[in-house]
Amino acid sequence: MSNNLYRVQAGPEGYLPPAAASMGVVLPEKGEAIVEGEITLVDEAMKEIGKKLLTAKNPVFFPGPQILWAWKEGVAERARAIKELAEVVGARIIPMPDYRPKYPMINPAIEINPNHPNLTIWHNKIDVCVFVGVHCHFANVALKIIRGGTDCYTIALCGEAGHEDAMISLRDVDLAVIQKLTAVVAELKEVMVHD
Amino acid sequence: MKKDVFKISPCFEDIMPQEYIELVRENTSPFDNNQGVNGLGGGKELIEEHPLCAGCGLALSLRMILASLPNPEDTIVVGSTGCSAIAFPQVALHNIHSLFGNQNAVASGLKRALKLRFPEKTKDIVVIAGDGATADIGLDMVMQSWFREENITTIMLDNEAYANTGGQESGMSQKGAVLNMAPTGKKFSKVSLPEIARESGCAYAGAVNPSNIKRFEKMVQRAILVAREIGPSYLQVFAPCPTNYKLRPNETLIKAKSREKDNTYPVKEYISPTAQEFLNKLEEGKHNG
Numbered sequence: 333m334s335n336n337l338y339r340v341q342a343g344p345e346g347y348l349p350p351a352a353a354s355m356g357v358v359l360p361e362k363g364e365a366i367v368e369g370e371i372t373l374v375d376e377a378m379k380e381i382g383k384k385l386l387t388a389k390n391p392v393f394f395p396g397p398q399i400l401w402a403w404k405e406g407v408a409e410r411a412r413a414i415k416e417l418a419e420v421v422g423a424r425i426i427p428m429p430d431y432r433p434k435y436p437m438i439n440p441a442i443e444i445n446p447n448h449p450n451l452t453i454w455h456n457k458i459d460v461c462v463f464v465g466v467h468c469h470f471a472n473v474a475l476k477i478i479r480g481g482t483d484c485y486t487i488a489l490c491g492e493a494g495h496e497d498a499m500i501s502l503r504d505v506d507l508a509v510i511q512k513l514t515a516v517v518a519e520l521k522e523v524m525v526h527d
Numbered sequence: 528m529k530k531d532v533f534k535i536s537p538c539f540e541d542i543m544p545q546e547y548i549e550l551v552r553e554n555t556s557p558f559d560n561n562q563g564v565n566g567l568g569g570g571k572e573l574i575e576e577h578p579l580c581a582g583c584g585l586a587l588s589l590r591m592i593l594a595s596l597p598n599p600e601d602t603i604v605v606g607s608t609g610c611s612a613i614a615f616p617q618v619a620l621h622n623i624h625s626l627f628g629n630q631n632a633v634a635s636g637l638k639r640a641l642k643l644r645f646p647e648k649t650k651d652i653v654v655i656a657g658d659g660a661t662a663d664i665g666l667d668m669v670m671q672s673w674f675r676e677e678n679i680t681t682i683m684l685d686n687e688a689y690a691n692t693g694g695q696e697s698g699m700s701q702k703g704a705v706l707n708m709a710p711t712g713k714k715f716s717k718v719s720l721p722e723i724a725r726e727s728g729c730a731y732a733g734a735v736n737p738s739n740i741k742r743f744e745k746m747v748q749r750a751i752l753v754a755r756e757i758g759p760s761y762l763q764v765f766a767p768c769p770t771n772y773k774l775r776p777n778e779t780l781i782k783a784k785s786r787e788k789d790n791t792y793p794v795k796e797y798i799s800p801t802a803q804e805f806l807n808k809l810e811e812g813k814h815n816g
């Protein structure tokens with residue numbers, strides 16, 4: 333566990349939120365996850381993701397190019413698994429098909445762009461969002477802008493090493509991890525319904 | 528174009544914005560069909576929207592250059608600081624933004640790296656930069672790339688000013704030109720870069736304007752094909768700037784034509800004998816085939 337004092341929490345944090353890494357937040361090692369800047373066990377992070385998503389008023393998934401476009405084997409399966417997860421949560425899905433800066437031409441009702449993700453968050457009044465399949469550097473930019481200008485809670489499901497700038501991030505997210513997360517969320521939903 | 532790269536994950540087809548669905552399904556990719564400038568306005572373009580001023584000659588020329596590329600999917604454009612840099616993020620092909628004036632050095636390295644990395648493939652490197660980046664701040668690196676005979680094409684978008692910073696004179700402004708930030712008028716003549724390019728090792732050098740699209744296309748293609756096979760090439764494109772020269776947006780082409788007519792911006796073409804031989808073969812082949 334790190335004893336870092338900086339917490340990566342929902343903003344708004346101002347025009348120039350610092351990169352979490354510059355505030356001492358480190359990426360999780362293999363087998364770990366990160367919750368609000370603290371290293372945790374993956375299972376704990378999954379439960380936390382479930383709680384945030386299931387208690388959100390308007391949770392939205394933002395699939396990026398790596399998962400929207402079936403450009404290599406295995407992507408379509410992962411895409412389907414993400415869609416199932418969003419269905420269990422009852423979340424909307426808004427795509428991020430590419431990274432061209434489209435301001436002010438973007439239609440925030442139907443897509444999100446990493447250069448001004450705040451427009452999509454504000455327009456749709458999104459309180460919890462999930463980034464998945466977005467290339468890391470674009471995800472980092474977008475996550476910081478969201479933290480800077482909105483109070484949206486951000487979750488990043490990352491196929492690589494995770495994101496310090498998300499409030500919760502899993503790393504090495506493959507098909508098995510998505511399916512496990514879906515099972516955790518479904519179980520939690522059962523419990524919450526019966527509580 | 529390798530269209531199979533562009534398949535939407537089937538379960539996400541319902542959430543994709545319409546323009547992407549059309550791009551994949553309706554065969555409107557700008558890389559298809561290779562229609563050249565004739566296809567402009569008839570479907571998706573390599574640059575579809577641009578944030579430049581209304582009537583900007585540079586935006587028009589950029590559209591026409593991109594439509595003229597002989598091999599867009601294997602072309603990398605290297606840009607530099609200036610108005611065109613604002614349009615490049617909207618361009619649907621690989622493009623790199625270099626520091627102001629460094630574009631020909633970046634392009635040289637890129638060309639050499641790609642030759643090593645993809646020896647069996649044709650990769651065209653095309654520098655597209657303004658007059659400030661080409662004839663002033665970057666002239667050292669531009670000329671050094673010609674001296675080294677790098678296989679790159681340099682296209683200057685010549686609006687005869689540092690337009691993006693509010694209108695200072697550039698080396699390419701005409702003598703006497705008065706601009707917002709050059710109120711007493713420029714004191715020396717426009718640089719003769721096509722001639723300098725010819726003397727510096729370019730196998731092809733020219734000047735053109737966008738008023739005649741077929742001629743424009745032909746010259747862009749010649750510049751790129753010569754750079755691919757023979758040696759460095761240079762094309763100077765007159766791209767009038769309505770904002771800094773206080774023209775109405777619909778006067779851009781009128782201006783380009785009148786400057787050609789009064790010989791203050793003539794169309795020029797210098798071709799080395801080797802390049803000429805190569806182009807003759809290519810163009811004969813086209814006519815016979």
Ligand code: SF4
Pocket residue numbers: 579580581582583584585586610686690691767768769770771
């Ligand atoms: S300032 Fe001139 S060159 Fe620049 S975008 Fe406007 S019209 Fe074009």
